[in-house]
Amino acid sequence: MAKLYVIGIGPGGRGDMTIRAYETIKKCPVIVGYNYYIDILGDLTEGKKIVKTGMRSEVERCKMAVEQAKEGYDTCMISTGDSGLYGMAGPILELADGIEVEIIPGVTSSFAAASELGAPIMHDFCTISLSDLLTPWEVIEKRLEHAAAADFVIALYNPKSKGREGHLKKAIDIVMKYKKSQTPVGAVKNAGREGNERRIFNLETIDYDFVDMKTIVIIGNNSTYIKDNFIITPRGYMI
Amino acid sequence: MAKLYVIGIGPGGRGDMTIRAYETIKKCPVIVGYNYYIDILGDLTEGKKIVKTGMRSEVERCKMAVEQAKEGYDTCMISTGDSGLYGMAGPILELADGIEVEIIPGVTSSFAAASELGAPIMHDFCTISLSDLLTPWEVIEKRLEHAAAADFVIALYNPKSKGREGHLKKAIDIVMKYKKSQTPVGAVKNAGREGNERRIFNLETIDYDFVDMKTIVIIGNNSTYIKDNFIITPRGYMI
Structure with missing residues (x-):
């Protein structure tokens, strides 16, 4: 069963990302996120399937992430800062019936x-x-x-x-x-x-x-x- | 001139430490912290000068860290969580006259x-x-x-x-x-x-x-x- 990781990547600079966030993004084949956050990841996105959306389409983005996990891909849903504060941890848990979810905390802005x-x-x-x-x-x-x-x-x-x-x-x-x-x-x-x-x-x-x-x-x-x-x-x- | 780094190492598990915290601790010859925090660092302390104190000696610990930097050693002052929330960033800045200080944020508990x-x-x-x-x-x-x-x-x-x-x-x-x-x-x-x-x-x-x-x-x-x-x-x- 694929897993859905909800990751706070920290404020944006690579150095302030946690080791767990970095390693999890590295090993997952699919990354879902807002355009701007995906850009911040830089070379971490190489060779992966990237699902990105614009601003204000948060729920749609979460549904896409759940869909990817349901299709069998280990998937990272990324937010800047910490995903549990004004981030995507809540909507994902509200939507992710029957999927294993791991929340990975980060440095909030x-x-x-x-x-x-x-x-x-x-x-x-x-x-x-x-x-x-x-x-x-x-x-x-x-x-x-x-x-x-x-x-x-x-x-x-x-x-x-x-x-x-x-x-x-x-x-x-x-x-x-x-x-x-x-x-x-x-x-x-x-x-x-x-x-x-x-x-x-x-x-x-x-x-x-x-x-x-x-x-x-x-x-x-x-x-x-x-x-x-x-x-x-x-x-x-x-x- | 040596530098004093005030580092939030996150909640304790290595995975939730930021990359910047990890790399900074790795490169510094001196680590200062409360006993329990030093223990958490495990193999990251190998080959380094460790200055540790018990609980409730926070100000003494900060003075020791400033002293190490003044003696010319790049020094890490570590706190769990984020050093800027109930941590050591404040007292260090209050005490560290004339020393370059860098605060490295972390995941708070x-x-x-x-x-x-x-x-x-x-x-x-x-x-x-x-x-x-x-x-x-x-x-x-x-x-x-x-x-x-x-x-x-x-x-x-x-x-x-x-x-x-x-x-x-x-x-x-x-x-x-x-x-x-x-x-x-x-x-x-x-x-x-x-x-x-x-x-x-x-x-x-x-x-x-x-x-x-x-x-x-x-x-x-x-x-x-x-x-x-x-x-x-x-x-x-x-x-």
Whole structure:
């Protein structure tokens, strides 16, 4: 019986892919994924059957992956980051009746971004996607309110895209009701892959034009500070 | 000038270590870490200078790592999971004046645990450590209240240890003020490494004796359900 692997390939650079992800992709004859993710794999796709789709066809893509496994091919369904956070692990398990599935975790992009900014996360944190394609905006606003009120470090995914230009500004306005305006904010474009670029702001000085759909925005907590162009959130040790 | 690498080695199994982490550890002559983490590295430590300390000597360990780099050795400071979440990236950056530091991200244990439970995270989530060694319990309670009120998926780190036997029960009591009692809860002991063991409960049926200090507990959101012994949180796609 063929197996379906749901793989988080990490932020994109080969080095931040896990050994298990790399070896599993290498041994499987079929890879299914979004165009852009397939391109990232580069020479790992050589000699394999590649099934790729465009954006916003996630369910179709999952069905194709299940189909390949049903036809008897060991198949990799790939996502960037970790497939269990805003990835394909859920839809695959919802669809994959009677097929053996293995989920292979990966480095999510907020951790890749954090590593480039210094140590902005360190303590209790949350991730919030600003995309309202699948989640009502009111739910997103509610999560922003509570996350800021409880002083979590906040990592924002999908901060901008066509049709939601104003979402990040709206989100920051909510956060500023609770966090001080000097709270450090890091923004990393293409974290952990080619073309990466980082900026450090505070809540008041964010350059909204810098942020695009491939940017991760990390907002510190009440103790977060900037040192030597790094963002640091102390864990509480006496240094 | 020697370099200090702060490396998240992932949950523990070699397969879930990133390629960059593996290659960096391989090339460095000095490794610094907590006893248990050094043991996990196995043959990767062969022929190297190993500087290890016991638990709760985190700052001392960081100072030793900085010292090694200052003496001219390329040095790896290792943490399990991701070094930027409850790890050593912060203290190293606080201490490492004048030394070049590279943070290498890794797979955090909640993602390893999630991959073994199915797809319990998938959507907006937060991590909360129940250890009050460095964080006042009132802050932890406040975060639990807000995380549950906003219906985040919640991953609990350090749910139990000597001296805080009752913390998990207290945390679940808070969460149950907001989440329905049937909300799925997954607990994974030794996620992503030898000795791993998983259990699926709901908020009312948690076996508190199963949970130990090396267990990750993941609490679903309002849409989370159980299917074929997997926990799934839908992202919102029409399946």
